Amino acid sequence: MVGDHYSTPFPPGQGVELNRKDQPNPSRSPVAKLRLRYAKRGKLRFTSHRDIARAFERAVRKAHIPVAYSQGFSPHPKISWVGAAPTGVASEAEYVEIQVVERLRPERILEQLNDALPEGLDVREAVVAAGGSLPARIDASSWRLAVSGVAGAELSRAVAALLAVDHVEVDRMTKNGMRKLDVRPALVSAQVEAVREHSSEPTEPEETTVGEPYGILTLVVRQMTPTVRPDDVLSALGVVAGLVPPAPVTATRMAQGRLDDAGGLVDPLLEDRAAVPDGTAEERKPARNVVE
Amino acid sequence: MSVESVFPRLEPLLPKVSKPVQYVGGELNATVKDWDAVEVRWALMYPDAYEVGVANQGIMILYEVLNERSDALAERTYSVWPDLEALMREHAVPQFTVDSHRPVGAFDVFGVSFATELGYTNLLTALDLAGIPLRARDRTGEHPVVLGGGHAAFNPEPIADFLDAVVLGDGEQAVGEITDIVRAWKADGRPGGRDELLTRLAETGNVYVPTFYDVSYLPGGGIDAVLPNRERIPERVSKRTTMDLDDWSYPKKPLVPLAESVHERMSVEIFRGCTRGCRFCQAGMITRPVRERSIEGIGNMVHNGLEATGFEEVGLLSLSSADHSEIGGITKELADRYEGTNTSLSLPSTRVDAFNVDLANELSRNGRRSGLTFAPEGGSERIRRVINKMASEEDLIRTVSTAYASGWLQVKLYFMCGLPTETDEDVLQIAHMAHEVIKAGREASGRKDIHCTISIGGFVPKPHTPFQWAAQTDPDTVDSRLRKLRAEINSDRRLGRNIGMRYHDGKPSFIEGLLSRGDRRIGRVIERVWLDGGRFDGWQERFSYQRWVDACAAELEPFGVSLDWYTTREREETEVLPWDHLDSGLDKEWLWADWQDSLEGNEQDDCRWTPCFDCGVCPSMDTDIQIGPSQSGPSGRTLLPISP
Numbered sequence: 001m002v003g004d005h006y007s008t009p010f011p012p013g014q015g016v017e018l019n020r021k022d023q024p025n026p027s028r029s030p031v032a033k034l035r036l037r038y039a040k041r042g043k044l045r046f047t048s049h050r051d052i053a054r055a056f057e058r059a060v061r062k063a064h065i066p067v068a069y070s071q072g073f074s075p076h077p078k079i080s081w082v083g084a085a086p087t088g089v090a091s092e093a094e095y096v097e098i099q100v101v102e103r104l105r106p107e108r109i110l111e112q113l114n115d116a117l118p119e120g121l122d123v124r125e126a127v128v129a130a131g132g133s134l135p136a137r138i139d140a141s142s143w144r145l146a147v148s149g150v151a152g153a154e155l156s157r158a159v160a161a162l163l164a165v166d167h168v169e170v171d172r173m174t175k176n177g178m179r180k181l182d183v184r185p186a187l188v189s190a191q192v193e194a195v196r197e198h199s200s201e202p203t204e205p206e207e208t209t210v211g212e213p214y215g216i217l218t219l220v221v222r223q224m225t226p227t228v229r230p231d232d233v234l235s236a237l238g239v240v241a242g243l244v245p246p247a248p249v250t251a252t253r254m255a256q257g258r259l260d261d262a263g264g265l266v267d268p269l270l271e272d273r274a275a276v277p278d279g280t281a282e283e284r285k286p287a288r289n290v291v292e
Numbered sequence: 293m294s295v296e297s298v299f300p301r302l303e304p305l306l307p308k309v310s311k312p313v314q315y316v317g318g319e320l321n322a323t324v325k326d327w328d329a330v331e332v333r334w335a336l337m338y339p340d341a342y343e344v345g346v347a348n349q350g351i352m353i354l355y356e357v358l359n360e361r362s363d364a365l366a367e368r369t370y371s372v373w374p375d376l377e378a379l380m381r382e383h384a385v386p387q388f389t390v391d392s393h394r395p396v397g398a399f400d401v402f403g404v405s406f407a408t409e410l411g412y413t414n415l416l417t418a419l420d421l422a423g424i425p426l427r428a429r430d431r432t433g434e435h436p437v438v439l440g441g442g443h444a445a446f447n448p449e450p451i452a453d454f455l456d457a458v459v460l461g462d463g464e465q466a467v468g469e470i471t472d473i474v475r476a477w478k479a480d481g482r483p484g485g486r487d488e489l490l491t492r493l494a495e496t497g498n499v500y501v502p503t504f505y506d507v508s509y510l511p512g513g514g515i516d517a518v519l520p521n522r523e524r525i526p527e528r529v530s531k532r533t534t535m536d537l538d539d540w541s542y543p544k545k546p547l548v549p550l551a552e553s554v555h556e557r558m559s560v561e562i563f564r565g566c567t568r569g570c571r572f573c574q575a576g577m578i579t580r581p582v583r584e585r586s587i588e589g590i591g592n593m594v595h596n597g598l599e600a601t602g603f604e605e606v607g608l609l610s611l612s613s614a615d616h617s618e619i620g621g622i623t624k625e626l627a628d629r630y631e632g633t634n635t636s637l638s639l640p641s642t643r644v645d646a647f648n649v650d651l652a653n654e655l656s657r658n659g660r661r662s663g664l665t666f667a668p669e670g671g672s673e674r675i676r677r678v679i680n681k682m683a684s685e686e687d688l689i690r691t692v693s694t695a696y697a698s699g700w701l702q703v704k705l706y707f708m709c710g711l712p713t714e715t716d717e718d719v720l721q722i723a724h725m726a727h728e729v730i731k732a733g734r735e736a737s738g739r740k741d742i743h744c745t746i747s748i749g750g751f752v753p754k755p756h757t758p759f760q761w762a763a764q765t766d767p768d769t770v771d772s773r774l775r776k777l778r779a780e781i782n783s784d785r786r787l788g789r790n791i792g793m794r795y796h797d798g799k800p801s802f803i804e805g806l807l808s809r810g811d812r813r814i815g816r817v818i819e820r821v822w823l824d825g826g827r828f829d830g831w832q833e834r835f836s837y838q839r840w841v842d843a844c845a846a847e848l849e850p851f852g853v854s855l856d857w858y859t860t861r862e863r864e865e866t867e868v869l870p871w872d873h874l875d876s877g878l879d880k881e882w883l884w885a886d887w888q889d890s891l892e893g894n895e896q897d898d899c900r901w902t903p904c905f906d907c908g909v910c911p912s913m914d915t916d917i918q919i920g921p922s923q924s925g926p927s928g929r930t931l932l933p934i935s936p
Contacts, residue, residue, distance in 0.1 A: 043299070043316035044550065046306055051313055051550045058320075058548060062602030075634055088307050116602060118320045118550065248304045 030068035030078060030099035033129040034106055035272055036113075039092045040085065044120030049084035052121065056096065059116035065109060068099040082135050083256070086229055091253035092124070093141075095134060095268065130275030137268035138223070140188060140259045143230045145217040149246040155215040156192045158241035162233075163190060170235035174226070183236040186228035188220040189263050218254075220263060294327055298385055299393040305379040313551045314342035315376065317368075317390035320548035321600060323355070324392045325365035331478060332471045334358050334366040335389055335399040335436065339406065339414035340830060342370040342390070346547060347555040349609070350405050350442065353542040354463050364471045367391035367399075371414040372421070374827055380421060387421035396422040400474050402436040403467070404455075406444035409807035410800065410830035412451050416822040419454065426819065428456045428503055433485050437493075439470070446531070446578050447755040447871040450807050450814035452502035456486075457493055459500075460874060461531030461578070462564075464540050466498065491524055500529040500874060507812055507870075513853040515811060515868040530875045531578065533915050537564060538589040545600040557605035557638070560593045561585065562622065566611035567917075568643075569896045570669070571680045571886065572708065574754035575611055578876045580909040582900055583918040587618050587625075594626060598635065605636045613639050614648045615900075617920040623654045631657070644668050644683035649694045663702035664695045671707060671722035677893040678713055685725060689732045692744075696733035702743045703729065709773055710751040710765030710798065713891065719773040722746060723780035727787045745792040746781070748774060750801030754808050756876040758886040761863040764805040766856075767798030774798075799837040803829070805859045806844070811870035814858070816847040877915075879908030 040047060047055070057077055060067050069075035078099035085091040100109075106126035113123045147155060162168065165184060172181045193216050221228055230251040237243040257265035306312035327333070336355055338345030345351065351368060358366035367389035372380065380386070386395040396402055396418065404415055419426055424435050431438075440448050440458045448458045459466045470493060477489045484491070493499040504525045508516040520527060534540055546558050563584040566576040585593075594606050608622070616622060626637055637655045639648075644666045652664055668683055670676040676683065692703050707722055726744055733742045750770050753759045774795050782788040807814065820843040821829075828834040844855040863869065865884055872880070882905075886896060899905055900919060910916050 043318050046312040046316050047550050048313065050552065054552070054556075055320075055548075055550055058602030058604075060602070061604060062599070069634060077634075088312065116320075118318050118548075120318055248307050 028068065028101040030101055032100050032103055034098045034100060034109060035127050035129050035134055035269055036096050036098065036110070036123050037125040037269060038094050038096065038121060038123045039090075040094065040121055041090055041092075042120045044118065045090040046088055047121070048087045049081070052084070052094075053079070053081065055117060055121055059113055059121075060098065062116040063109075063112035065098065065112065066100050066102040066104070068101050082138060083223075085253045089230065089251045089253065093253055093255045095138070095256065097129065097134060125269060127269050127272040130272045132271060134268055137258050137266070137271070138256045140220055140222045140257065140265060141253050142255045142265060143219045143221060143233075144193075144252045144254050145219065145230055145234070146250045146252075147215045147217055147234075147245050148249070150215050150243065152192060152215045154243065155217060158237040158243040159190045159192055159217065161240040162187070162236055165240060168236040168239050170232050170239055172226070172232060172235075179226070181226060181228065181232060183228050183232050186222045186224045187233060187236075188222055188259065189218075190220075190233070191218045192216070193218040220259075220265070222259065295394050295398040297393040298388045298395055301383060301385050302380075302388065302393060305376065305383060305385065308379060309376045310373065311343075311551060314370070315372070315388075315390060316550075317393070319346070319550060320602075321545040322368075322391055322547060323359045323365075324367075325359060327365070327392075327394070330361075330363055330365045331475045332364045332401070333399045334364065334401045334403055334467070334471075335369050335394075335396045336366055337369045337371075337396075337402065337404045337418060339371050339404055339411035339418060341373065341828070342549075343551060343553045345370040346549045346551070347553045348405065348407070349543070349559055349561065350407075350463065352547055353540075354403070354405075354467050355547075356542050356544060357464055357540075358467055358471065361468070361471065363475055367394065369396055369418070371411075371418065371828065377417060377421065377827075386423055387418050397424055397436065399436045400478075401439055401470065403439045403441060405442040406440060407442050408830055409444050409450070409804050410835075411444075412807060412818050413822045413826040413829050415451060415454060416819065417827060427453050429453075431456065431486065433482065435486075437474070437486075437489065441466075443575060443578065444808070446574070446874060446876060447808065447810075448500065448502065448874075449507075449812050449870040450810035450818060452812050453815040455502060456490060457499050457501050458529075459498065459532060460529065460876065462534035463532070464534045464542070466532045469496065470499065491522075494529075495524045495526070497526045497528075497530055498532055501525070502812075505873065509851070513851060513857060515870060517868065518870075518873045528873050528875045530913065531877060533581075533583075533877075533913050534564070535583060535915060535918065537561070537583050537585040537918075541585075541589060541593050541596075544593075544596060546597055546603075548601045548603070555607070556603075557607050558597045558601055558603040559607045559609040560590060560597060561609045562590050562613055562616050562619075563610045563919075566615070567899050568612055568615070569680050569886075569898060571678070571758040571890050572669070572711065572751060572754070573611075574757050577757045577878060579611070580877065580907065581915050581917045582615075584616055584618075584920065587622055590622055591625070591629075604634060605638060607638045607640055609640060612643055614643055614645060614651055617900075619651060623651045627654050627657055640665075644688050644691050646687075646691045646694050649691060649698060649700075652695075652700070653698050661699040661701070663704060664700045665704040665706065666691065667706035668725070669706060669708050670711060670718065671720070671725060672718040674893065675711055675714055675718040675721075677895060678890050679708075679711055680890065680896050682895055685728070688725065689728055692729045693732045693736035696739075696742050697736040699737075701737075701739070701741065702745070703733070704745045704747055705729070707746065707748045708751040709748050709777075709795070710770045710801070712753075712759060712762040714765065714773075716773055716776060719777050720780050722748075723777055723783075726781060726791045727784060730787045730790045741790075743790050743792065745794060746777075748777075748793070748795040750796070750798040752801050752805045752808055755869070755871045756878055756883075758883050758890055760809065760869060760883065761865070761867075761887055763862040764802065764859040765798075766860055767802045770798035770801070796832060800829070800832070800835050802855075802859060803835075803837070803840045806840070806855055809870070810858055813848065813851050813853065817843045820847055875912065877907075877909035877913040879906065879912075882907050 068078040080097045082095040110123050110126040167182050168184045169180045169182055171178050255265050257268050260266050336351050338348045338351050355366045358364045369389045425431050438456045440455045445458050473492050490501045494501040505518050506521045507518050510516045565579040565582040669681045670679055729744050753762045753764050781791050821839050824839050848854050
């Protein structure tokens, strides 16, 4: 094994493992919190939440974002995550908060981060937090499912059958083995939004077209414990209507937010945007808004 | 003619496999070039799982060197796990590159880097999935040139049937020269087909084409001769050596994988080669002479690499990093430069030397001191003299006490078991050493909670080392010695509870030994193991000793040889070794003399600080030691300041 040293870098734990952390130089205090909406797209939808967290931490360093660090022997960048779409599921609306020690225009941070992130992890929007809790502004998601190989009429019939019942139990593999999960209470709405029979053009470049026809299902799903995921809703279509898509279904989270009375979602960054109507106002914002 | 991406066919399979992210590419600093805009296309493979292969420094260097050329492109491919392999077979998806998901079979050159022999079965999986015939002689003009490299390729004979060509040594310049030859041959209209291309490669004297050599055997099972079987083919093939490392500051933009990999850090190679002369160490023998990167070159690579990646840790890589002639300045100045930036620096350092503790202290000035590693390799002073890894027990105790006293709580000690001439007593000395380490450490630190881990690997005799003639110790003996060692460590509970012991059973090392010193007859064993389901043999949980034993019995018996014949048999001085026609620069007579010195317990100095001892490398390879700018001590130069 000794002979491997040259061509393979050293395995973890071998050699001098040490972290020269700046314990005697405590990190500067955060002066602002940024809220970012980002997308995971295309091939990068196969990243796990841990993969994304690592990529973001590196991008923040690479872009020289003045991120705040925690104190102590192992300082960590102050980056907090608000939920995460499952591995294999794409998203246009994931959220992360980054605390910074200098005031910067959020547009610039967006640009710098996008230069430092791999293609497919794309920051779509950055705002300075105007106080309040971001997770408290999110209690539901909308999803878009590209269901290949299922005729629109068949999909519509199955969705109607699902909406007609109050409870649908599906099996879900969890850490503790198979569990029963009732899908129906979490499901706010389900629509067959567009059906394009025999189309060979996918609507989004990242979507696969494995066989035709092709149906698009739009869902609004409430956050519950345990979480009901898009594939659980598909399982439910199988239970109530025997629908089994012949090819893997590509799911994309389109939005997250608080459910309004009409069953729509309120954009969770709305309040922050309203508090800072343009990029210059942040300079006058007092720091009280940003300290947790 | 453009080549289609297989991704549309792969994508539906990915939700069904574990860690699909390892198959999608898209890493920061990955390169995808226009297929039709270049003339020579390389697929580069590290034949292990992505999480291991993506961190491989060699592949990263060649990938960048090739992609910088306007006439070439390089993409990467790794071994797929059996779950995806089964689905790829079911759905007829070929072995693909992760960069643009092109089929490996469509490239001009399929380059595979072997760091360890246990990756050989994975080569066969990749060839088969790529639709490339396993045996070189069955390939035609439509198949890529399958090219082997890496340390294990210094004896490629066990996989000679499966490789078209082999490069020994450093690849930076070799890949360029091969590209030129392939490009010219294609531009000429591929005259003489595949045979002519391979001949053009072979006649350079730097590319080994196994099919152009015939091996004849003696009645007793040994090799009679290995001789070229046609015109234009040299009798011996020489290794490549890249000089002036400052001219080769690769990787300039290290890959940043999305998936978790075995190293969550960036590496900067501070020098190449080692002349410490540890007799077991193949790397130290085949990478001579020592070639240092300058202090400015190192500073720039650290800076540029961090700017390009965002990594928070940098490893200063080499075979023995504390030996860089200016290591003191390098560590101090890097520590100064990155103070307060949450960037950590590490020095993989394995020599028993108090100086290493000073360096580690410097790099961890303000931080937590978790663990330090030393590699005495042998338990008794006698065996350390045999392997030429000299450090007295007092040195070790003093070094480790210094470490504990400086606040390091965890010390790891590396050893080998099964070394030539080793007895139970040599191994049991490890327990004594560990006990003394804990006693001295408690005294030096005033703490009870210090810890020492003993990590032990089975010794494998390697080609091109003084131990290439040695008998390998059988796994039962190794396992029995390690059991006795564990009992001895625990015989004193007061000390033993602060000592951990980690080792693997001796069987994978035994098979590694078969593959390391095997000849062409071993190819059939590898193929049988692979057909029988052998995959990822370097992974403990997937390795089957019985599968190898059975395959050896079936395939070697007709030749009158056996697993033991290749492993536990000591070689004669006059025996033709399977790799004798492959020139690492080391003089065989010098190696033999060093082997005899080893048996007599004679040490060998390091030629960096004492006169040349004629190992043969520099004159035969036309190279020279490159240390410090003046070779007469520290240059007094410093890292150039980097403006923030």
